[in-house]
Amino acid sequence: MGLLSEGSPLSWEETKNLADHVRKHGIIQFINLYKRLRDRQGDILKWGDEVEYMLVKFDDEAKTAKLSLRAAEILKTLNEKEYNDPDNIKSLWRPEYGAYMLEGTPGKPYGGLLVHFNVVEANMKYRRQEASKLLEPNEVLMSLTNFPRTGAHDFTDPPTHPTPNSGSSKSLFFPDEAIYPGHPRFKTLTRNIRQRRGEKVAINIPIYKDKNVPNPFKEDFGPLIKNESSCAAKEDHIYMDAMGFGMGCCCLQLTFQACNIEEARTLYDQLTPLCPIMLALTAASPFYRGYISDVDCRWNVISCSVDCRTQEERGLKPLNENKFRISKSRYDSIDSYLSEQGEKYNDVPLTYDDEVYKQLTDNGIDKLLAQHIAHLFIRDTVSLFSEKIHQNDLEDTDHFENIQSTNWQTMRFKPPPPNSSIGWRVEFRPCEVQITDFENAAIVCFIVLLTRVILSYKLNLLIPISKVDKNMARAQRRNAVIAEKFWFRRDITSDVKKQDDGQPECTEFTVNEIINGKDGVFPGLIPLVNSYLASMDVDADTHCTVQAYMKLIQKRASGELLTTAAWLRKEVVSHSEYKNDSVITQRINYDLLKKVQKIVSNEISCPELLGTCISSKTNETIPAAVAKAEKVPM
Template sequence: MGLLSQGSPLNWEQTKKYADHIRKHGIIQFLNIYNKVKDRQKDVLKWGDEVEYMLMEWDDKDEKVRLVLRTAEILETLQEQGEKTNPNHPTLWRPEYGSYMIEGTPGQPYGGTMSEFNTVEGNMGKRRREASSLLKDNETLATITAFPRLGCPGFTRPEHAPTPVERGVSKSLFFPDQAINVHPRFSTLTRNIRHRREEKVVINVPIFKDKCTPSPFVETFPEDDGEAARAALPDHIYMDAMGFGMGNCCLQVTFQACSIDEARYLYDQLATFCPIVMALSAASPFYRGYVSNIDCRWDIISASVDDRTEEERGLKPLKNNKYRISKSRYDTIDSYLSCCGEKYNDIKLIIDEEIYNQLLSAGIDKLLAQHIAHLFIRDPLSVFEEKINLDDENESDHFENIQSTNWQSMRFKPPPPNSEIGWRVEFRPMEVQLTDFENAAYVVFVVLLTRVILSYKLDFLIPLSKVDENMKEAQKRNAVNEGMFYFRKDMFKGCNPVLDGAAATQNGLETGGTNEEYTLMSIDTIINGKEGVFQGLIPILNSYLENMEVDVDTRCTILNYLKLIKKRASGELMTMAKWMREFVANHPQYKQDSVITDKINYDLMRKCDRIVKGEEQCPELFGNPLNRVK
């Protein structure tokens, strides 16, 4: 989860004093990096995935399942037995927001050869086995996007009560501070977001209205001092802490490009796929013990770290703040970075004009300058006393402080100072899947997509405002089968910056392109194609594979993964979200009241665990895949 500095964290009042200092030196650090590596070419195409896990404990006597708050000790052992003993160890482990969470990545990035695709699932399996070997008999490691009863009484082991009134980090009515990772970055972020915002974060998720769900659905909160009563909306599930968003798990992929230009092109193209792949990977329909009316966690995370004040949200006139800001710092991107994308930048971009002009004067082009100047309208949130005065020539902590707390759907990542690492982009919207097979399938699908985009010079760009609309659509219940998404009709047109730019100017279309270039499509059409409408991504990927030298084993693995994507898109196979909904709806204890009891949750998590361990088949989720653990 971004930069993990160690040291003495500053509170918000102290942090605020250093905000301009950090922004100023962050820009200097960015310019130093840029000037050293802007002309770097021919970096090897490398990539890697990140999988986040939750640690659970079974209470078979009372038929409950809880989140176990001891991943710090497990992480220490994993690192001691792994990277600290052998720098070439095949896995790497990092902390995550929850003290019940952990993140695993491959020890070294994957390369550009097709055979690498045949090792992804095996490495994920190795990670799961490594961490699982340190668990107690009644514990298990799960790749669940959102724990259904997160924030319900007694959801942790050991059990801790929330501290809404006392001096605490989140002051949540539901989420105890002990469920936050012990690393000071996480509690500092939680506290400083709340202090900067001048109130607790507000998360309202529409509840699924079943036959016996109260209408209107209105909760009362005995410990509330009035803040929840003001914030909670009728017919919504109310949550009030960063942990409800950052305490969920996801699946991410980072790519190293050959050059900065290729990274910018890839960043733009992949941005259009964020909503599509998010809907395809939908896996989080339950929150705080209730059935919601959404299938993805995106807006929940966005709200959980929304540090904007009332002035910045447009609720009060600007007085103490500089900008009206339309989005949380965790949200979709606000501008394309390549020259191909410039005419599709139709979202009003709020930038720090002083920083923008400084970057232009330093030789940064307009598109990259406005991207950085937009990120830097934000304040730093987590500052350590020991990290205030840095060597700007050889360190980048101040730049990363702002960069890593702009949690956008895509992230554009300059190389670290004095490293062999190249320009990278990070694809961030996917929900984590239940099994290693599924997670590997989604990762391989996205990586293959990048290879095809680069090889065929494909163009999927549409106005950025339409991508935002797609992100809203993607989170709706069963959006994968019922939603309609704006998508480009002709991906082979390609981008000719000179001609496209001239045509746009000539037609008076400085931004936004033309609506003849895109239309509304179902995900089935986008993924599998429809005659006369769109060729489909799977047919393009299959064509690409036919032209590549791929060994039989690897080809079989890839086709197996693509079959899963194809069938999820067509509705032949369920998403995790739909499968979980059906399990709850058919549970004998479910009263059609949108409530997920301890017993329902226990049975659901038990079934998930049996599926992961191969003790039970689940053909409605992923058919009958070949079990490849290498």
């Protein structure tokens, strides 16, 4: 998302009345942009990461760590550089959902040379330092997927109070003041999603049943509580009732530019089966609302946190006011592949409006892309600004982007923006953010390398979409990386299906087998990356950096190193104040986050999480001679 345009948000009633208008013009805008850009060729690989951060305020006397609601103030200063000199900055900063959140990206996307892997981590470090310079004493920028005590008593600095009977969230736990105040988009989305749904969002995540957790675990929300929450809260679950519990989490995303629309469709499809695998491997969020949960990832929490479907759409009531039953939240894994190769693996029924589909196909859009767009467009707009209602459909794409950018899925297929030099892009969105830049850089470089391996070896990773969905559920389970098996394609290197070997196309593998290989059965993604690298001319520094990253991925996959989630759990349950009741007290939270901070700033080492080789050769600039010497792009 670019700099958010300012404006006046419409009320939910007004927005709702314009839902068909936005849909109609959004589709026309897509058709126009498609006609203009479908034949665009020759774009080169460019790519960039997005890292989201939280501001945490420590109190060393009271021994507390709280979310600091100062992101808007800090962002203002961070954005000044960009306004003054947009072409020469090393980082870009954007608001995110939380009043305590920031999103940072490199100033410019990276290009297709291997040496670019050497600047990723340095740029992440630069971003961390740049924002950290603006902080108060004892305020720290942290890349945590979730803050352990979000929504627990007294979790913000300054202190705030939830307002169950008024405001955007009407949450028992998450105050509106913790929503980013600098732009109306976030509160508007919160209110509209709740109003469209007809009730508060309801998030129930199983609690980790340690031995002193009451059986059943059932919280008393007090006499003030309206029936809505009492009914929505499930036994043995951590109940949450606001968008902030999900959208207030941080993640790590990656965007790639493809050479043309076909390559973008291929990458979109081929990366899809990797989403659950990377979710399991990057698992980093076991704690919610001050409790230890029984899941390791944020995915279902965010999915439920923006689930705007009505009871009719969720199948709880017969359809009357709404048009469709809808099987997933607008934040979820994708429902269909886009490339011809993917067509036969599209095995889940797609909901869409036949007329919209027909309009797209009548305008020359093939059926795979038409059904993808029509499926995105079953959603209503949940945020509309008065200035944006009337647009020039030949040039503008705001109505299209309105629906596109509020379909928060594992993958996003991004058309070129109007009047820009940017090509067709694909975004990879499942990963949880890690606490150190080293880990985040490792994940980013691994995925970028995989895209190169997929394209140059013409790998085929496709499995039925229904199996990707199954994998998404498994990926979030506690310790999935070690304990679960995942559906994966057995033979990814030869596309022609062997006729007579009697073997099914996909089978269940552990993450270790997928990443590191299984003798005589599966080559493993890292060995494939390594053989790709061996065929390239890699300079010594980049080689060293990339190898350190691949080792981290390999060891996380094999279980030799802990995932972030497993490490966080271990820290909490071994804390002297922990009472085996799955409660993360202020003190436990404080000690945990202090330790995280010491690891990030290299004051202490953490070999069980990071291994012993965490020094890459990362450097903020690429020596011109090295870049020049690398003649062949990846």
